[in-house]
Amino acid sequence: MIKLNESVIRRASVLEDATLSDIKAGLNNGTIVIPANSRRNMKRPCAIGKGMKTKVNANLGLSPGHSGIANELNKLKVAEEFGADTVMDLSTGPLLNKLRQIVLKESTVPVGTVPVYEIACMSKNKIASMKESDFTDVLWKQAAEGVDFFTVHSGITLELVKYAEKNPRIMNIVSRGGALIASWMRANNKENPFLTRFDEVIKLCGKYSVTLSLGDSLRPGSILDATDRLQLGELIVLGEQQQKAFKSGVQVMIEGPGHVPLDQIVANVQLQKSICHGAPFYVLGPLVTDAAPGYDHITGAIGGAIAAAHGADYLCYVTPAEHVRLPEAEDVKQGVMASKIAAHAADIVKGIPSAIKRDREISEARAKRDWKKQFALALDPVTPMKSREASRPAGTEEDVCTMCSEYCSIKVTEESLNEAKGGGQEAAGRGQKARRKRPLRRRKRVVRDKR
Secondary structure, X not given: OOOOOHXXXXXXXXXOOOOHHHHHHHHHHOOEEOOOOOOOOOOXXXXXXXXXXXXXXXXXXXXXXXXXXXXXXXXXXXXXXXXXXXXXXXXXOOOHHHHHHHHHHHOOOOEXXXXXXXXXXXXXXXXXXXXXXXXXXXXXXXXXXXXXXXXXXXXXXXXXXXXXXXXXXXXXXXXXXXXXXXXXXXXXXXXXXXXXXXXXXXXXXXXXXXXXXXXXXXOOOOHHXXXXXXXXXXXXXXXXXXXXXXXXXXXXEEEEOOEOOHHHHHHHHHHXXXXXOOOOEEEEOOEOOXXXXXXHHHHHHHHHHHHHHOXXXXXXXXXXXXXXXXXXHHHHHHHHHHHHHHHHXXXXXXXXXXXXXXXXXXXXXXXXXOXXXXXHHOOOOHHHHHHHHHHOOOXXXXXXXXOOHHHOHHHHHHHHHHHHHHHHHHHHHHHHHHHHHHHHHHHHHHHHHHO
């Protein structure tokens, strides 16, 4: 039985098209999670999983020599402003502890981390020297600080690492966390500490109500490596761990690929749902082509929409900076918006009533050329309004845009229909008068005949 504060569940249910009892049922059968550390009282907890709106995560975090705390806090502000449901602090470097504590204080949404990054920083780039206990010690510390969910790379095994050494892929291990743990296993010739100490991981997550996000260390980094033995081998291990943790009262979601061609996305979602017992699926993208660096927020949104429409529950945003550099605030905005569009498009397919209602209302406003209402209903109300005002010269018509101007199809159709309607009424009126006169003439003729 999952134990969560009743007020947290109620707050998470406010924006969902589901009853409180539905959400509780999902929590208790493992198809829904609400990341919410018992030591943190956030304003905007969210429910992730079956029957819920598709959620979006935004990543931020320090990179040695390439960012600062003020810059990352600005990214947090931008992510929340444009609708991120959660954030993850993926910091590396000497200030990661300080930033995490500030983010936990400032963020209004759930905060996740990848604890192995701190372990790597503690080792000063010599992770092989770390003891097995160091891996769980960091989890204990971050859980006590209030982190709401962890990405824990517990599914990569020594057997899978040895198979990966044969290098059957174009790109071997592309997960940063997975690569760090694999390097520790190779150097020490020992099993994954997160795997051997998984009972302790469950214990600490249970104590602080931390949600486990079981990481995909062996996700494909090229569409040509997708759905291979390494990826599926790890997924099978994660399915076993999901059941073990869930039966101990710990919330669990599963992370997924990665780089996946369009025709394999649905199969990947179905495999995850089957192998991992319907646990919420958290996907990175997936990116549907490797050929668009600088535009991977688009390739990720395409894959995310398809994945979510077929059952994925949670999209990790991808920014235009993916594969290129550390994202800036504008990249964060673009990444969040691309994923929010994908999530909303999927929610329409999922039959989420509020998503369908939103599209109906914005379409009705567009038909009336009610620009104010259109923008108020938009996923990003500010950008389209600025764009319209910047393009409309003073003195031009207010109810049309500068694309078609007076030739606006909606306006032309509306005016022609109104004219036709008015003309039809006038013609109908003349016809009625004529019909009233004709019978009178006939009656007069009948009378003359009788005379």
